[in-house]
Amino acid sequence: MRFTHRREGSYDVFESRAPWTPRFAMGAVADSTGRVKILGGQLQEEEGVEGLFSRRVWELPPPEAAPTNWWEKKTSDERLNVRTTPPEWILAAVPPWTARAGHAAxxxxETDAxxxxxxxxPSGFLADAWKEALTIDMVNVYTTLELFFQEVISTL
Structure with missing residues (x-):
């Protein structure tokens, strides 16, 4: 005899007020910080020069962490110390790639790219690949170099 367990899933509306134009066949990814990105897609109605296709990137920032300082906590029950302010979707970019739908994302x-x-x-199937160009956080680079040089000087 074989025992199998089937878990029935249910869904609740997570975002009923998303600011983007309704679309399908878009790419979607989530990075290691919890940030979610919606990339391109096919639209129901033509939108500007791109027609029925989009190249816009919408981003939902990662959720805020619960407070760690004791004076910021509302209760000693850790299950209740969770922020409930919903993050807002933002238009993160309109990249140079051709507007598209049905693409892989x-x-x-390691880099969250x-x-x-x-x-x-708009002109048919595409055979290209694009990588998000990430910017360098110069404050972080400067701080890292400063700490490195302080460590080197302290060993002399």
């Missing part, structure tokens, strides 16, 4: 977990591959655009 991947994320490099997003890749999009192929799909269909």
């Amino acid at each position: 991947l994320i490099d977990l 997003v890749f999009i591959i192929g799909g269909e655009g």
